[in-house]
Each structure stands twice: as structure tokens, then as C-alpha cells.
Amino acid sequence: MTSTSTLRFVLGAVAVAVVTLPAQSPRSVTVIAYGDTRFTDRTNVTATNPQARAALIARIADEKPDAILVSGDLPWHGGVVDDYEQFRAETKLWRSRSLRLIPALGNHEFSQCKPEACLANWWKTFPELNGRRWYATAVGDNVRVIALDTMSVLTSGSEQRTWLENEIAALPNAVEYVFFTLHHPPVADIQTRVHVDHNPRPNEIALAELLTETARTSSRRFVVIAGHIHNYERFLQDKVLYLVSGGGGAVPYEVDRTPRDLYQGIDFPNYHFVKLTITAGKLRGEMYRLDEASAPAPHFTVKDTFELSAGGAQLDVSH
Numbered sequence: 001m002t003s004t005s006t007l008r009f010v011l012g013a014v015a016v017a018v019v020t021l022p023a024q025s026p027r028s029v030t031v032i033a034y035g036d037t038r039f040t041d042r043t044n045v046t047a048t049n050p051q052a053r054a055a056l057i058a059r060i061a062d063e064k065p066d067a068i069l070v071s072g073d074l075p076w077h078g079g080v081v082d083d084y085e086q087f088r089a090e091t092k093l094w095r096s097r098s099l100r101l102i103p104a105l106g107n108h109e110f111s112q113c114k115p116e117a118c119l120a121n122w123w124k125t126f127p128e129l130n131g132r133r134w135y136a137t138a139v140g141d142n143v144r145v146i147a148l149d150t151m152s153v154l155t156s157g158s159e160q161r162t163w164l165e166n167e168i169a170a171l172p173n174a175v176e177y178v179f180f181t182l183h184h185p186p187v188a189d190i191q192t193r194v195h196v197d198h199n200p201r202p203n204e205i206a207l208a209e210l211l212t213e214t215a216r217t218s219s220r221r222f223v224v225i226a227g228h229i230h231n232y233e234r235f236l237q238d239k240v241l242y243l244v245s246g247g248g249g250a251v252p253y254e255v256d257r258t259p260r261d262l263y264q265g266i267d268f269p270n271y272h273f274v275k276l277t278i279t280a281g282k283l284r285g286e287m288y289r290l291d292e293a294s295a296p297a298p299h300f301t302v303k304d305t306f307e308l309s310a311g312g313a314q315l316d317v318s319h
Contacts, residue, residue: 029278068094068100072183084121104182107151134147146167154203180222186224227244283309
């Protein structure tokens, strides 16, 4: 059984376009999430790993998801048009299989260009988003995806925050899960030695505070998927699941894991994607790690698994 969903693009608090798209039955929805791909010329093997990018793209295509969430830093430099062309060339397989992409802006989308030119390149690549830096869409009847822009203000009273509060308040009754895809993480392992500048910022911490307050009385499960840190992390804070999934190909980052991180794996590098499957109201998450980027036949291993109910406690079966 299929139904239709509405893709509602927004600018500020005002919906400016409505497009009807096919959606899957609420009985089963599969979403792939990852980020920090840094598409660029394949001769660049320092800022990003083209072999890892290719292996991830092929395996994600094989998963046949209902949607692919990319949490920012899609190009190496947003001011370089060829980087977006490289993205289109490398993901031709996704388009040939009619896979649906839901992207969010990151800091590299604003690299080597003035903001207006950067956004022009972004909207040329994703014309369906033209004029919108943040937006919401349905993936099936019971899953809502909200793509946020962490290069814009998210604190109380801002345009994006006001829109977000209204969007949450207006969620359809059928929605059980709300996925937030964004670049900078609201919750992460706090670093004191390396990559300290990638620790959560006040802008995104304000989002976590909003979700904490909202989750207290909500029957819905909030799942936040960020990138920016080129590794994998998982947290459950105030009923909200926070994932860091920045293993899309960019130069990998080691992290010092804190006790709050529900993933304590020591594998490095951590090129990976996260598969989120919702069936009969339960969410199952799996982190697929690329074992060897340079292998002739790339192989993936499930390195983390977890389960959630829509509004109840976490059922953790991680390993």
C-alpha cells in the first residue's frame, strides 16, 4: 500500500511551495544517513578519499533506501562549480535508481566564495530547494525529516528557530519519528586534545535545549543526525537520539570517546553510513563501516546496532 507525502519547502516561517511526492507505507521506512563527503577532483587524496566515496555510494545504492540524508560538506569547496559536477558524476547511480536525496548545508558549502555565490551553486545543484536554506519533508506517513542550516542562527528568536518551533508544533498526528539532519553537532564527545574547535557550539546547543524541552511531553521520537566530526558517535540524551555520522569520505578524525558515547569502538578510520529502518513503530539503527577503502571488492561490517521505540525508552543492543 502506498500513499502520498507533501514536500513543503520553507523560507523562514512561511511555506512557499508544495510538491506532492510518492511515499512508502508506514509499515516500513528505510533511511540512510551520512555526511562529510567532500566531493572534488578524484586526484585529491588528502582532503578526501575518492575510493571510500565510491564504495559508500555503491553500497548505499544497493540498500535501496527511501531517502538518503547528507548532513553537509557535500563539496570540498562550495565556490568551485566543478566540485558539484563531481558530485553529480559520482552519484549518477543514485539518480539512475531514482533514489531520493535530502541534503543539508555545511561549512564547506560556503568555502571559497561569497555567501550569495555559494548559495547560487547549491541551488543550481538542488533546484527544488531554490531560495530555501532549511526545509521539511515527509518520508512515509510516520517519518518527518527536517533539514536545518547550522550556518544560520538557531537560537531563540531567530528566523530559523521560530520556523522550527512552528514546524514541530504542526507535526501531523501520524508522525512517530522526526529526523533532524544538520551539519554541526548539538551533542558530541567533548575533545580536549585535538579538533577542539569541532566541539558543540552554542548555536546547536540551543537546539538540543529546545528538543529536551519538547521531548518531555512529546510522544514522538527525535533523532538528530549531524556531521562535521569525521567519525561516528552515538548518544541518548533526554529521550533524544544524537548521531554523529561524518564518515562519508573526508579526511578522518580520531576522537577521544567519553563515557556518554554509547559507541566505544576503536576502529580507525571510520568511513561509514548509518541505516535507519522503521517497522511497526520500532526503529533499528545499524552503522556500516567500510573495512578497507582500497580493497578491490569493498566490504562493510556492521559495527554498531541499536533499537528505539517511538516514545519509550531505548532498547540498546549495541556491539
